[in-house]
Amino acid sequence: MDLQFSSDDLAFQDEVRSFLKENLPASVLDRSDRGLHPLKDDIVAWQKTLHKKGWIAPNWPVKHGGTGWSLTQKYIYNREYFLTGAPQTIAFGLNMVGPVIYTFGTQKQKDKYLTDILQSNVWWCQGYSEPGAGSDLASLRTRAVRDGDDYVVNGQKIWTSWAQYADMMFCLVRTDPDVKQQEGISFLLIDMTSPGIEVRPIIGLDGEHSLNEVFFDDVRVPAENLIGEENKGWTYAKFLLGNERNTIARVSRSQYQLKRLKEVARAERRGAGHLIEDTDFRRRIARIETDLMALEAMELRYLSQDIAGKKLMAEPSVLKIRGAEIAQAIKTLTVEALGPYGMVYESEDQLTMRNDGPLGPEYAHGAMADHLYQRAATIYGGTNEIQRNIIAKLILR
Ligand SMILES: Cc1cc2nc3c(=O)[nH]c(=O)nc-3n(C[C@H](O)[C@H](O)[C@H](O)COP(=O)(O)OP(=O)(O)OC[C@H]3O[C@@H](n4cnc5c(N)ncnc54)[C@H](O)[C@@H]3O)c2cc1C
Structure with a gap:
């Protein structure tokens, strides 16, 4: 497989990085960084910023408002986006029903719904x-x-x-x-x-x-x-579920979360030193990091096959299983790294009833909520057991 980016790709990567650095609001980044759900108004405003730049729907055809990027550019964009810590855009309009409407909808439906989806109005x-x-x-x-x-x-x-x-x-x-x-x-x-x-x-x-x-x-x-x-709804329903391939492995999101875990381990005191100096803890981080590197290599191999025109079959299921398991492992270890404060769980509602801020160090807030929500990663979008059934049918027969 060819892992080299061209000079144009590298220039594009710089452009994406600078745009995100200059435009992603600190409040949006902060919630995403903690793994908290975005606030509705914030995420809508952020999506409108992406729309203004023309980057809200990389996967849509150009004639409906897409970017016209190559598969490599889409990969670079997603990678930079999540390495910055930016939140996932809300998928229901942009990644799910939008493509169904422009592929199977009537002209009237396209006129009525597509622009509002791109502009995050609905x-x-x-x-x-x-x-x-x-x-x-x-x-x-x-x-x-x-x-x-x-x-x-x-x-x-x-x-x-x-x-x-x-x-x-x-x-x-x-x-x-x-x-x-x-x-x-x-x-x-x-x-x-x-x-x-x-x-x-x-x-x-x-x-x-x-x-x-x-x-x-x-x-x-x-x-x-x-x-x-x-x-004929089953056909459209299946088409919709097959559209999430680009970010299914969550590699760059997990790389960002792993970087944050190491920062927590550097800040947390254990005995006379810091947690990051603990041999056993370092070994556990290394194990996850190795798994994540292997997943990234696998994702790149599939990307390279996709670019070469090979039809991917069970590969998205393989990526989803490993991606979700690794994301969960990082969050579990983060909660452990935080010690007693990792166990503190305060919902947004509880916090609004107090005026002295979250308990524990500032960076601990949100870790437990995210750890608990991450349990869903192996359920939604098709459970891991169902993904394994797909792999068994397509590869192991
Ligand atoms: C956070 C979250 C958000 C969600 N958002 C949405 C949403 O917006 N819209 C929406 O429509 N749905 C949504 N879902 C639902 C999600 O799609 C379903 O939870 C998922 O498809 C599993 O279905 P189920 O919960 O009925 O579990 P079940 O299908 O009842 O499965 C229960 C258990 O049995 C296992 N199992 C079932 N069948 C088999 C089999 N054939 N072989 C082996 N094991 C099997 C499963 O893997 C699982 O462990 C969401 C779920 C979560 C957790």
Whole structure:
């Protein structure tokens, strides 16, 4: 594989670095650095800055507002972005439903939704999972029945991230219960202000409200909000899930977090010295760092194959499993490095009730919340067990 960047690539890398250094707001970086969820207004403002620069949607085709970057440039951009500590942009509009709309939507849908997604004017949420339909998504039961120019939707979604902020949901619904499961599903765009929708919070392990249940009680959705053909929703749903390849391994995010872990270990006192001098602790950091280097080499190998036009099959699953496990290991070790203050867990709500700031050293705040939220990394986007099933089917047969 060719690991050399051209002089143009290196110039591009410098441009990305300088832009991020000059434009990423300190408050946005601070929350991202601690692993805390971004505040809605902050992330929207940051995404608008990226849009103004023309960099909000690297993966979109140029004619719909993409950058036209090569695979190498996209790799460099993502790498620099996360090495700076910048937060992941909200994926639901930009990486998920946007590509579905420009690939399968009508001209009217493209005109109505794409610009607002690029400009972060509309917040989208993902209505896939239901109680009893997560890994086995095709067994979903939320029903949509055609009635004149509308569909009438009844049922329930669960684990809907950020539904409390959402203006729109892209939703999988069952339109034909009498055929093979995958063949009776449709993909609807639902206005979250429609009468009959109720959003109920689920408070996560991290004490924060990012998850929700969403209930539909005779919700009328205009039939023009159907994507593509009725009962072909499974095709669009799978297309959407296959779009996250670029950042799936989280290598640069983990490199940033590993660098922060070493800083904590340098600052934390143990006995007469510092934690970073402890042989056992150094060995544990080295083990994670070695795993991360191996993951990076694997990611580059796949990138090189992608550039050469080889169709990637099970590779994204391999990257997702290792990437999530390594990210979790870094956070677990960070919490350990912080000693007693690593165990302190204060939610945002608890903090707003006090006026003396978080307990412990300034850099400890957020570590436990992030450690707990990281448990989800091996669940969302397809659990590690499901990824292993995919690998078994595609590679080990
Ligand atoms: C933080 C977070 C955010 C999320 N955000 C969203 C969102 O915005 N929108 C949305 O639609 N969903 C969202 N999800 C839901 C997520 O997609 C599901 O949790 C995931 O698909 C797993 O489904 P489940 O929770 O029903 O678990 P289940 O599918 O019930 O799995 C339970 C356990 O059984 C294992 N298992 C299941 N089937 C198999 C099998 N065939 N072989 C081996 N093991 C198996 C699983 O690996 C898991 O360990 C989110 C989840 C989390 C944790």
